Amino acid sequence: MSTPSITSVQKEGKLYPPPKAFQKKAHIKSMAAYRKLYKRSYKNPASFWAKAAKELHWFKTWTKAMQWTAPNAKWFVGGKLNVSYNCLDRHLATWRRNKAAIVWEGEPGDQRTLTYQQLYNEVVRFACVLKSLGVKTGDRVAIYLPMIPEAAVAMLACARIGAPHSVVFGGFSAQALKDRILDAGATCVITADGGFRRGQIVPLKVNVDDAVKDTPGVKHVLVVRRTGRDVSMKAGRDVWLHERLAELSAQGRFSCRAEDVDSEQPLCILYTSGTTGKPKGIFHSTGGYLTHAAITTKWIFDLKDEDTFWCTADVGWVTGHTYVVYGPLAIGATTFMYEGAPNHPGPDRFWDIIERHRVNVFYTAPTAIRAFVKWGDEHPKKHDLSSLRLLGTVGEPINPEAWLWYHRVIGGARCPIVDTWWQTETGGILISPLPGATPTKPGSGTLPFPGIVPEVVRKDGTPCDANEGGYLVLKKPWPGMLRGIWGDPDRFKKQYFGDFPGIYFTGDGARRDPDGYFWIMGRVDDVINVAGHRLGTAEIESALVLHESVAESAVVGRPDDLKGSAIVAFVTLKGGRSPGADLKEQLRSHVGREIGSIAKPDEIRFTDALPKTRSGKIMRRLLRELATQGDVKGDTTTLEDFSVLEKLRAEEE
Ligand code: WT7
Secondary structure: OOOOOOOOOOOOOOOEOOOHHHHHHOOOOOHHHHHHHHHHHHHOHHHHHHHHHOOOOEEEOOOEEEEEEOOEEEEEEOOEEOHHHHHHHHHHOOHHHHOEEEEEEOOOOOEEEEEHHHHHHHHHHHHHHHHHOOOOOOOOEEEEOOOOHHHHHHHHHHHHHOOOEEEOOOOEOHHHHHHHHHHHOOOEEEEEOOEEEOOEEEOHHHHHHHHHHHOOOOOEEEEEOOOOOOOOOOOOOEEEHHHHHHHHHHHOOOOOOOOOEEOOOOOEEEEEOOOOOOOEEEEEOOHHHHHHHHHHHHHHOOOOOOOEEEEOOOOOOHHHHHHHHHHHHHOOOEEEEEOOOOOOOOOOHHHHHHHHHOOOEEEEOHHHHHHHHHHOOHHHHOOOOOOOOEEEEOOOOOOHHHHHHHHHHHOOOOOOEEEOEOOHHHOOOOEOOOOOOOOEOOOOOEOEOOOOOEEEEOOOOOEOOOOOOEEEEEOOOOOOOOOEEOOOHHHHHHHHHOOOOOOEEEEEEEEEOOOOOEEEEEEOOOEEEEOOEEEEHHHHHHHHHOOOOEEEEEEEEEEEOOOEEEEEEEEEEOOOOOOOHHHHHHHHHHHHHHOEHHHOOOEEEEOOOOOEEOOOOEOHHHHHHHHHHOOOOOOOOOEOOHHHHHHHHHHHO
16 A cells, blocks of 8 residues: 555635525525535434435335444345335336336437336336246345446346346456356346447357356356347256247246345445456445435435436446436436447537437546547537536546546536535445535535545554545545455455455545545556546456466556546566567457456556565556656665665666
């Protein structure tokens, strides 16, 4: 764990007060109201969250709002509910029955809208298909789909029967998919014949075929027809969704009641990178997670019934779970989904979508914003973006230049920006402005959501002074927090509660300014944020050393204008192998196959040896300096062999 240091002091410019219109209509209408509520929630978080939980429909109410013995939290103990019931059934009894739940656009331009009634029908039918394939409460289901409505339908269908889902991002390779299927012990995989991305077809079914060769636990692969492309279907194992639906429909009416699910039962598993070579299966609960998702969607995105909300994340990431599917549907909002790339067929695709669908609230990542800046103002300027009233960002610190561009060019200087800090592990947003209350500062996530107690501390756990960089911790449990790492309770405890006993450590460095605003300074562990996606350096290293030519490797992040971090791999080769451009390309594709394209190193440097400590630990800090600044100025006293550094420097020149 490296010590957070303020390298480029984020400048504090002008304050952006919430626009008047928001102060009138938002849930929290002033800073005074926020402070009052925060203070109350600080004293008794459980009572704040219990009030939020009452907005959901419970089949059976809980006996205890919260139970906490670090590291294990339980929320709404003894309560029973169903996520799919909360997102669908309960809206059917209201005027929202015929309101659009999902508005979708495919990359080729095809469109679909599903009202709450229609989405309910689809989910019930899908749940019946799952049951016909033998999926039961508690079974794990892997979902490997493009961004099509069926992705949300599949998730809700799993939730309906109480089968935890593990959605795997469609950009992951067959190998990565296989690892996740095995770790979760999934018995069923849901995929499609492909998906559209940049005009090409992503061969999802081909990857699944490859992955399930070595996953004996998988009994069925359910295939959605999306592209119409021919795929191979293995008799007895593979089932077309449309064919099974037709068979079931011939047998009679579809019906599937929403199971009574225990508040603490896992809803989903999401794999994310950590500091070891093996991704962690973060799992979330049912009652606490949905409570957190619903209230943050409502308050932070200020969603009104007439709004169309577009969160651009893929459902393969936690952002897609919480703010494309569960949060918006739980509160009866209209959520927009888009299948493809932001620059297909042209760099204005997003702005074109916003204009045609009159999107009101737009939530995306800084890496995307930086790409838009690069592509040029003329693309958004061609379109009428006047429907927008609120903007959001997530995934990494946003540089003030990008923030100001977003504010001016996309938001027409009228939309507040919510810079939302959270993690796969936190389930939902923890630090963010409330659009009717919080004056924003470009680059700061501002203040904690009510009921959340973050602090910046020193290595010894004592609180930092104002503007002193330190470690970001969360001092009290919250309902959306992860309940564990699938199958590995020891790693869970060590990873999150090991550095500051009994207190959740985020892995982020941060500072608090004199107004109490949080400024996130990035990861302090061996995790890098590449284009808004989290990757463990160890994971890329393990992939590299699997290659027959590689002896050893060390991977570090280097700041990148577009992607936040670029991946630099230092590689030593086995005897007799010669470095060269060819091998670099081979290694890049090799990592692409092992993990996925997002993990391909941007730069590969061959070297004779890696700098190590006397105990044999690779000194990644020195490599990071070398990759970033071209030289090493930091402390090198623990280095075992100084000549290694000299050689690396020489190779640099
Ligand atoms: C890490 C979590 C939560 C969904 C997206 C990423 C960084 C996230 C912000 C923000 C500064 C941010 C942190 C965090 N991060 N949001 N608004 N400002 N940094 O989820 O892959 O679990 O990554 O992303 O470093 O720890 P994730």
